[in-house]
Amino acid sequence: MSITHKIRWSDWKDFAFPASVVLLAFFIPLIKYGIQIPILLFILSWFVYPKMAVKKVWWPFLIFAGFYIFHLIGMIYTEHIGLGITDLTEKLSLLIFPFFFATAKPIDGKFRRWSIIAFAMGCTVSVMLSFIISEVAYLKTGDIGEFYMSEFSPFFHPSYLAMFINMSVAIFLTVLTSFRFSRLQTGVIWVIILFLSLSLVFPTSKMGFIVFTFLIVFFLVKWATQKALLKLNSLLLIVVGLATLVLIKYNPVAQNRINSAVEFVDAEAKPEKSRQMESSAARIYAWQATFDEIKKHPLGVGTGDINIVLEDHFRESGLLELADKELNPHNQYLQSAMAIGIPALLWFLFSLVYPFGKIVRTKDWLYAFFLCSIALNLMVESMLEKQSGIIFYAFFNCLFFFSSGLTSGKTKKS
Secondary structure: OOHHHHOOHHHHHHHHHHHHHHHHHHHOOOOOOOOHHHHHHHHHHHOOOOEOOHHHHHHHHHHHHHHHHHHHHHOOOOOOHHHHHHHHHHOOHHHHHHHHHHHEOOOOHHHHHHHHHHHHHHHHHHHHHHHHHHHHHHHHHOOHHHHOHHHOOOOOOHHHHHHHHHHHHHHHHHHHHHEEOOHHHHHHHHHHHHHHHHHOOOOOOHHHHHHHHHHHHHHHHHHHHOOOOOOHHHHHHHHHHHHHHHHHHHOHHHHHHHHHHHHHHHHOOOOOOOOOOOHHHHHHHHHHHHHHHHHHOOOOOOOOOHHHHHHHHHHHOOOHHHHHHOOOOOOHHHHHHHHHOHHHHHHHHHHHHOOHHHHHHHOOHHHHHHHHHHHHHOOOOOHHHOHHHHHHHHHHHHHHHHOOOOOOEEOOOO
């Protein structure tokens, strides 16, 4: 039955907001510039959509929006008002999505399901476009590097793309085991899962590899507790995991990235000012500098001031390469603690843990994986300093928390 038969067009006001959520979910992993247009449609549709009583949602709203409120407080003692305002503008989604999702009537399980699937499909299209664009560039230059790291995706930083891919694989695995499909449909889904998993080699994100390994273990354990360990899906997931790990092992670019990080940790040598610093080494020195500044400023240096303070610290320490790059801490926890203080960091950590009460009650394990993935990625990237990471986190955290749960059902067999 088509959607036009299920939804009366006289009820378009009830349909517009959930539809805007689905549309936005599709474009989050697909476009970096212009994402404001789907967000605007999301906001406009909220005005005609049924609302929730504020007294029922004020506490979870405050928990999720509190992190942004701390950034507003940080403006009181910032020394660079312009940078602070820019920072607040970048992070506005941390306030927008908690407010609009909390105050809107929860979208039902069908639209929630369509939204997460739309994201996974958008990510699949994004990866396919990345391969096409890289192939065109390779035919022009003959440089195989066009397929790797920052050159692979014209849309997103490798760490963000890897995070999107892992989330999409988790979505397809969840949908695969939550609904009944024909053999052909099941086969197509597994082909997409394999395609996305193998594609992780090309962004060559080290944390992406780690989260993928966690994903495999997460779903195998989840299925084992549901007495599904010996089913075909578990075996296929192991095959996909092994195939991806083998490709990572024997892909020279991916292996060089891993080896360089291991060699640095083993060597524990100080960086030479004359050579280019490996990314893991740069992170470690940035973390140490951030720790030093947090000790000096336990309430933060002020919203927008962190990059300037860090740059001065790098120059004083003789790390001119990091200063010239204006390197941020590459760790959201440290970034937040240094910028707006340890209390703000503790509030943010609480906001990550708070949803697990609902997760345990509803058994919404995809939400659990999302939060675990976010928590891991924030350890090596300041992902809530860029629009791509902010929108991804704020949108899905609020979608999962404020919408109805994933309802099981049956697809029409072909």
